[in-house]
Amino acid sequence: MADKDDLGRAGEDRAARYFEERGFTVLARNWRCRDGEIDLVVADRMTVAVVEVKTRRGEGFGHPFEAIDARKRVRLWRLAVAWASAHRDLVQGRRLRIDAVGLTGATVEAARLEHLVDVEVP
Helix, strand or coil: CCCCHHHHHHHHHHHHHHHHHCCCCEEEEEEECEEEEEEEEEEEEEEEEEEEEEECCCCCCCCCHCCCCCHHHHHHHHHHHHHHHHCCCHCCCCCEEEEEEEECCCCCCEEEEEECCCCCCC
């Protein structure tokens, strides 16, 4: 596995722990369909959040959230709807939203974690 893949997986692990520490349950990791992949799906009593996780060692290539452009946000929403359609029982009675987690730092454990709730979809 490439170093970049290891970094991404470690970032997803840390993001999953972050949500669990806040009372969310991880419903899915790396869920795939023909349209792409969702990093995490998490839920609490009222909400199901599809989470895009971006991990960077530094900001030399920009802030992690800069990689989530308008096109990517539209794609994430399509993926969220596909996941919800395939898991109606888990979504029923809950609000569906898109969140983003950005991690920036030399190591994933020491990285600064930022959480954007309810990312706006154009």
